[in-house]
Amino acid sequence: MTQSDIxxxxxxxxxxxxxxxxxxxxxxxxxxxxxxxxGLALLNHFVPAxx
Amino acid sequence: MSDTTLNVIPARRADAVTAPIxxxxxxxxxxxxxxxxxxxxxxxxxxxxxxxxxxxxxNLGQALRTTSKDFSSLGxxxxxxxxxxxxxxxxxxxxxxxxxxxxxxxLAFTAVFWIAYASWVIGNFAHFAASTPxxxxxxxxxxxxxxxxxxxxxxxxxxxLIIANFFPRFAEAIRDAIRPELYIxxxxxxxxxxxxxxxAGKLGFASSLILRGxxxxxxxxxxxxxxxxxxxxxWFGFSREWAAPLASGISICGVSAAIAVGGAIRARPxxxxxxxxxxxxxxxxxxxILPFIAQAFxxxxxxxxxxxxGLAVKTDGAAVAAGGITESLILAKNAAEGVNYQPGWILGTxxxxxxFIDIFIGIWAFILGYIWTNHINVTPDREKAKAKEIWQRFxxxxxxxxxxxVVGLYLALGTPxxxxxxxxxxxxxxxxxxxxxxxxxxxxxxxxxNFKTLWQEGFGKLAAVYLISLFGFVVWVGxxxxxxxxxxxxxxxxx
Numbered sequence: 001m002t003q004s005d006i007x008x009x010x011x012x013x014x015x016x017x018x019x020x021x022x023x024x025x026x027x028x029x030x031x032x033x034x035x036x037x038x039g040l041a042l043l044n045h046f047v048p049a050x051x
Numbered sequence: 052m053s054d055t056t057l058n059v060i061p062a063r064r065a066d067a068v069t070a071p072i073x074x075x076x077x078x079x080x081x082x083x084x085x086x087x088x089x090x091x092x093x094x095x096x097x098x099x100x101x102x103x104x105x106x107x108x109x110n111l112g113q114a115l116r117t118t119s120k121d122f123s124s125l126g127x128x129x130x131x132x133x134x135x136x137x138x139x140x141x142x143x144x145x146x147x148x149x150x151x152x153x154x155x156x157x158l159a160f161t162a163v164f165w166i167a168y169a170s171w172v173i174g175n176f177a178h179f180a181a182s183t184p185x186x187x188x189x190x191x192x193x194x195x196x197x198x199x200x201x202x203x204x205x206x207x208x209x210x211x212l213i214i215a216n217f218f219p220r221f222a223e224a225i226r227d228a229i230r231p232e233l234y235i236x237x238x239x240x241x242x243x244x245x246x247x248x249x250x251a252g253k254l255g256f257a258s259s260l261i262l263r264g265x266x267x268x269x270x271x272x273x274x275x276x277x278x279x280x281x282x283x284x285x286w287f288g289f290s291r292e293w294a295a296p297l298a299s300g301i302s303i304c305g306v307s308a309a310i311a312v313g314g315a316i317r318a319r320p321x322x323x324x325x326x327x328x329x330x331x332x333x334x335x336x337x338x339x340i341l342p343f344i345a346q347a348f349x350x351x352x353x354x355x356x357x358x359x360x361g362l363a364v365k366t367d368g369a370a371v372a373a374g375g376i377t378e379s380l381i382l383a384k385n386a387a388e389g390v391n392y393q394p395g396w397i398l399g400t401x402x403x404x405x406x407f408i409d410i411f412i413g414i415w416a417f418i419l420g421y422i423w424t425n426h427i428n429v430t431p432d433r434e435k436a437k438a439k440e441i442w443q444r445f446x447x448x449x450x451x452x453x454x455x456x457v458v459g460l461y462l463a464l465g466t467p468x469x470x471x472x473x474x475x476x477x478x479x480x481x482x483x484x485x486x487x488x489x490x491x492x493x494x495x496x497x498x499x500x501n502f503k504t505l506w507q508e509g510f511g512k513l514a515a516v517y518l519i520s521l522f523g524f525v526v527w528v529g530x531x532x533x534x535x536x537x538x539x540x541x542x543x544x545x546x
Contacts, residue, residue, distance in 0.1 A: 006321065006325070006510075007510075010293075010510065010512055010513070011512075013288070013289070013290050013293075015288050016284075016290050016291060018284055018285065019426075019427065021422060021426045021427060022280075022284070022291070022427075025277070025280075025422060026277045026280060026281050027277075029272075029273045029274075029276060029277035030273065030274065030277045030278070032273055033269050033270070033272075033273025033274040033277070034274070036269045036273070037266060037269055037270065037274070037532070040262065040265060040266045040269065040536075041266075041535050041536070043262060044262065044263070044266075044535065044536050047259070047262070048259075048540075
């Protein structure tokens with residue numbers, strides 16, 4: 001693939017709408033991530049790191 | 052597409068196709084070999100004390116010396132030549148194992164080693180490196196840039212950048228020895244042992260670092276990735292084939308993640324290669340900026356700064372090395388204020404965070420591969436993702452890091468006192484090699500970063516996603532999370 005091929009591809013690529021499975025992936029990732037982070041932050045609060 | 056732009060990966064990919072062993076395993080072998088040789092000092096056999104080390108200098112003749120006084124008769128230049136020859140022989144062996152052209156590698160490595168080490172020596176000049184009033188007084192100088200000796204990494208990086216951007220033909224000529232991933236992985240394997248010595252005295256904190264490592268994993272894989280993927284797809288209109296490796300490169304671990312995910316979703320090879328080029332260039336920008344921001348604003352929160360480097364700077368090499376520079380800058384600033392923290396904790400925190408993130412690359416790539424091959428690109432001729440790919444994509448150098456960490460911890464805590472007391476010095480000799488591999492990494496990253504070529508090829512849209520995601524989101528969320536989990540914790544004071 002040449003340089004101009006890639007450039008053209010990036011410039012003219014048709015829009016691919018987000019599929020339901022992608023929306024699920026994004027939504028579940030963010031939701032689980034935020035819940036886990038809050039849980040870990042609470043754990044961190046109650047079990048603080050010490051030297 | 053020009054070779055210059057894509058010089059991050061081609062050598063690796065060619066190796067990967069035909070070589071019986073890959074860079075990951077070679078890094079484990081090399082790192083463990085150095086570690087074991089260093090441990091011979093525990094039984095009073097000094098096998099690597101001849102390796103060169105550099106001190107801050109105002110008189111060039113006093114810049115270099117051997118790591119161990121047992122070899123001081125070699126002199127500084129002798130130690131440098133011995134180090135070069137040893138690395139040339141060993142790394143040429145890796146070139147054989149990777150089925151590269153050994154002659155070409157040896158010639159290229161010669162140039163890489165001498166230019167990189169010369170940059171490091173220049174970076175140790177007192178006017179650049181002296182970091183405290185006491186040091187300035189010692190060298191009889193009235194001013195210094197206060198970059199510390201680890202500012203030498205910046206000099207190596209800049210030397211590489213100059214070559215990449217002003218002497219592209221020379222950059223191409225030495226490409227065989229431009230292997231930042233190999234160099235940093237060897238360094239990380241050695242770093243496991245170094246960090247064990249640091250952690251041995253403070254096991255309580257070392258274990259609580261694990262909790263914080265889990266937070267880093269959650270952040271990188273579940274928060275960063277989802278947001279960057281959404282930005283790339285929705286705001287910039289990238290196809291799925293481009294967006295997944297791009298999101299992985301920006302959010303997880305740069306080059307390794309982009310390649311792993313690109314392979315898992317069956318993207319064309321050119322996609323992760325281009326993303327990797329971007330990753331390296333932005334990592335350079337981060338290394339040049341973030342440690343100094345950390346020094347300016349986080350000098351009283353040293354571990355927040357270390358964790359921030361591990362979370363925000365992409366690619367293993369740049370992240371861990373940025374941790375090293377940050378440590379040096381912050382320790383120097385605190386020392387100037389009369390507070391002397393024990394070294395090793397900021398770098399150790401950055402490295403541990405990075406290693407934790409790396410561990411899950413294979414699993415994440417498999418999850419995406421499963422979704423892509425079963426739900427998105429479902430065609431009869433397309434090979435489905437298989438569970439064995441998790442192991443195939445697992446970064447093996449992490450095994451080396453864990454081995455040296457566990458062995459180092461055992462030696463420091465589980466052996467009789469007369470042996471345990473020699474452990475820091477023995478592993479300290481291995482650490483000198485770790486520094487040299489860091490220098491080679493920095494220089495190599497610089498040589499791979501041809502800003503001009505990348506710009507000419509018109510990949511502004513890719514760069515825009517990277518820029519917005521990295522500096523508009525990843526860096527600041529990384530700082531927030533680092534603050535939540537590491538705020539208020541300071542390293543022990545040096546005794």
